Amino acid sequence: MSDPTFLLVAAGSAILGLVSGALGCFAILRKQSLLGDVVSHAALPGVMLVFLLFRTKAPFPLLLGGAATGWLCTMTVLRIVRSTRIPPDTALCGTMAVFFGVGIWLQTYIQHHVRDASQAGLDRFLFGQAATLLDRDVLWMAILGGVALGTMLLLWKEFKLLSFDPEFAASLGWPVRRLDVILMSALVLAIVIGLQSVGVVLMSAMVVAPGAAARQWTDRLGRMVALAGTFGAVAGVAGTWLSEQIQRTPTGPAIVLCATAIAVGSILVAPRRGLLWRFPAIWRRRHRSQLNSETTAIPGGSPQPR
Amino acid sequence: MIAIQVEDLTVAYGEQPVLWDIDWKVPTGVLSAIVGPNGAGKSTLIKTIVGLVRPVAGSARILNQPLRDARRKIAYVPQRNSVDWDFPTTVFDVVLMGTYGELGWFRRPGRRQRQAAWETLRQVGMEEFASRQIRELSGGQQQRTFLARALVQQAPVLLMDEPFQGVDAVTEQAVVQILRRLRDEGRTVVVVHHDLATVAEYFDEVLLLNVRRIAAGPCADVLTPENLRQAYGRVPVLWANAGPGKEEGVTREAGG
Ligand SMILES: Nc1ncnc2c1ncn2[C@@H]1O[C@H](COP(=O)(O)OP(=O)(O)OP(=O)(O)O)[C@@H](O)[C@H]1O
Numbered sequence: 001m002s003d004p005t006f007l008l009v010a011a012g013s014a015i016l017g018l019v020s021g022a023l024g025c026f027a028i029l030r031k032q033s034l035l036g037d038v039v040s041h042a043a044l045p046g047v048m049l050v051f052l053l054f055r056t057k058a059p060f061p062l063l064l065g066g067a068a069t070g071w072l073c074t075m076t077v078l079r080i081v082r083s084t085r086i087p088p089d090t091a092l093c094g095t096m097a098v099f100f101g102v103g104i105w106l107q108t109y110i111q112h113h114v115r116d117a118s119q120a121g122l123d124r125f126l127f128g129q130a131a132t133l134l135d136r137d138v139l140w141m142a143i144l145g146g147v148a149l150g151t152m153l154l155l156w157k158e159f160k161l162l163s164f165d166p167e168f169a170a171s172l173g174w175p176v177r178r179l180d181v182i183l184m185s186a187l188v189l190a191i192v193i194g195l196q197s198v199g200v201v202l203m204s205a206m207v208v209a210p211g212a213a214a215r216q217w218t219d220r221l222g223r224m225v226a227l228a229g230t231f232g233a234v235a236g237v238a239g240t241w242l243s244e245q246i247q248r249t250p251t252g253p254a255i256v257l258c259a260t261a262i263a264v265g266s267i268l269v270a271p272r273r274g275l276l277w278r279f280p281a282i283w284r285r286r287h288r289s290q291l292n293s294e295t296t297a298i299p300g301g302s303p304q305p306r
Numbered sequence: 307m308i309a310i311q312v313e314d315l316t317v318a319y320g321e322q323p324v325l326w327d328i329d330w331k332v333p334t335g336v337l338s339a340i341v342g343p344n345g346a347g348k349s350t351l352i353k354t355i356v357g358l359v360r361p362v363a364g365s366a367r368i369l370n371q372p373l374r375d376a377r378r379k380i381a382y383v384p385q386r387n388s389v390d391w392d393f394p395t396t397v398f399d400v401v402l403m404g405t406y407g408e409l410g411w412f413r414r415p416g417r418r419q420r421q422a423a424w425e426t427l428r429q430v431g432m433e434e435f436a437s438r439q440i441r442e443l444s445g446g447q448q449q450r451t452f453l454a455r456a457l458v459q460q461a462p463v464l465l466m467d468e469p470f471q472g473v474d475a476v477t478e479q480a481v482v483q484i485l486r487r488l489r490d491e492g493r494t495v496v497v498v499h500h501d502l503a504t505v506a507e508y509f510d511e512v513l514l515l516n517v518r519r520i521a522a523g524p525c526a527d528v529l530t531p532e533n534l535r536q537a538y539g540r541v542p543v544l545w546a547n548a549g550p551g552k553e554e555g556v557t558r559e560a561g562g
Pocket residue numbers: 319324342343344345346347348349350351
C-alpha cells in the first residue's frame with residue numbers, strides 16, 4: 001500500500017476528485033450537470049489531435065488540447081442556446097455527439113496508422129488508467145487543479161451570486177456572461193485533469209456524484225463545496241486502491257463506483273434528508289393517524305387534558 | 307427631478323413586440339404602480355429599465371443618467387419564482403448579496419455589510435429567520451427576504467416585480483408601510499401590482515400597460531372604466547359594479 005507508485009497515483013486521483021467534486025457543485029446548482037458530460041466527451045478529439053500533430057506524450061499539451069476542444073464545445077452549446085430556438089438538451093447532445101464522434105474517429109485512425117500509438121497509451125483516455133500516471137502527470141494535475149480551485153476561491157461571492165440569481169447579479173452590474181465563461185472554464189480545467197485516470201466516458205460522474213452526495217448533508221454552499229471536494233478525493237483514492245487490488249481493472253470505473261456509493265449512501269442515511277429516516281417517520285405518522293381515528297371513534301374515549 | 311424616464315421604448319423577444327413605443331416618466335419621491343393584464347409586458351418593462359433586456363429601440367434613463375452610470379442607484383426585486391429556493395443558502399446570506407454591488411470584484415462582505423444586512427432584516431421583521439435555509443420559509447417570508455436584499459442596497463430608485471404575490475394581508479400591510487417610508491425619505495418606488503382594488507389606496511401614480519401605454523398619471527385619472535376596458539379588453543367586474551350603470555353594459559357586451 002505504501003509503495004511510492006501507489007502513493008503517486010493516489011495523490012493524482014485525490015486531486016482530480018477534490019477539484020471536480022468542488023467545482024461540480026456549481027454545475028449541479030445551476031442545473032447544468034450535463035455540461036460535465038459535454039466537456040469530457042468533447043475533450044477526446046483535442047487530446048487525439050494534439051498527439052497526431054505533435055506526436056507527444058507529454059501531459060500538458062495533451063490536456064491543453066482536451067481543454068481546448070472541451071471549451072470550444074461548451075461555447076458552441078451556449079451560442080446555439082442563445083441564438084436559436086433549439087432547446088438546451090438537444091444542443092448539448094447534438095454538439096457532444098459530433099465532438100465525441102470526431103474523437104473516436106481520430107483515435108481509431110491513430111491506432112491503425114501511427115507506429116508507436118499503443119505505447120503512447122492513448123486508450124487510457126477512454127476509461128482511465130491511473131497506474132500509468134507519472135510524476136509530471138500528477139504535477140500538471142496539481143497545477144491545473146490549483147488554478148481551477150484558486151479561481152473558485154477568488155470569485156467565490158461572484159460565483160455564488162451567479163448560481164443563485166443571475167438576473168439579480170446582472171441588475172447589480174456584474175458582467176454575468178463573462179462570469180459564466182470564467183466558471184465554465186474552471187469547470188473545463190477540473191474535468192480535463194481527470195481524463196487520464198477516469199477517462200472521458202465516466203468523468204462526468206465525478207462532477208455530479210460528490211456534489212449530489214454533499215447536498216444531502218448540508219444547507220450551506222461553503223460546506224457543500226468543501227464536503228464534495230472531500231468526497232471526491234476519498235472516492236479517487238479508494239477507487240485507485242480498488243483497481244490495484246483487482247487485476248486488470250481500469251481505474252475510471254472503480255473511482256466512479258466509489259463516488260456513486262458515497263452518493264447513494266448519502267441519499268439513504270443523511271440526517272433529515274435521508275430516505276432511511278424519512279420512511280419510519282411517514283410510517284409512524286400514518287400509524288398515529290390510524291390510532292387517532294380509533295380513539296376518536298370511541299365516544300368520550302379521548303382523555304381531556306388537565 | 308425625474309427618477310425614471312422611458313422614451314420611445316420598444317422591446318421584442320424574437321419577432322413579437324412585447325412593448326411598443328412606451329413613453330413614461332416617474333418623478334422622484336413617488337410610489338408608482340405598473341398595472342396591466344398577464345403578458346402585458348410589465349416584467350419586461352422593469353427588466354429593460356434595470357438592463358436585463360435590451361430594447362429594440364428607445365431608451366431608459368435613471369435620475370438623468372444612462373443606466374450604465376446609474377447601476378448603484380437602482381435596486382431590483384425580481385419575481386419570487388425566478389430563483390431556485392432549494393439553493394443551499396440562508397436568509398442572512400441572501401440579504402448580504404444586496405451588498406455585492408458596492409463591494410466590487412474579489413472583496414468579501416465585512417463588518418459594515420453584515421451590520422447593514424442585520425438592520426435591514428430587522429426592518430422587514432425577519433431577524434429571527436436569519437439563519438434559516440431559504441426553502442424553509444413561507445411565501446411571504448421569501449418575499450420579505452427579497453425586499454430586504456433590495457433595501458440593503460440603499461438605492462434611491464427601487465423596482466419590484468409583484469412583491470405582493472402570495473403574501474397575506476398582514477405582510478402586505480407591513481410591506482406597504484415600508485414602501486411608504488421609503489417614499490417619505492424621498493426615494494422612488496415602482497411596483498408591478500395585480501390587485502386593481504388596492505392600487506389607488508397604496509400608490510400615488512400608476513402606469514396602465516398592455517403592450518402599449520394606455521394611460522399614466524395619478525390613480526384617479528388613470529383608472530377610469532374606459533382606460534381599463536382598453537387595457538383588459540373588458541372592465542374588470544369589481545370596477546364595473548362601482549362605476550356608472552352604462553359600464554355594466556360594456557362588461558356584459560365584452561363577456562358575451
Ligand atoms: N424570455 C422570453 N422569451 C420570449 N417571450 C417572452 C419572454 N419573457 C416574456 N415573454 C413574452 O412577453 C410577453 C410579456 O411578458 P411579461 O413577463 O413582461 O408579462 P407580464 O406583464 O409581467 O405578465 P404577468 O402578469 O403574467 O407577470 C408575454 O407574452 C410573454 O409570453
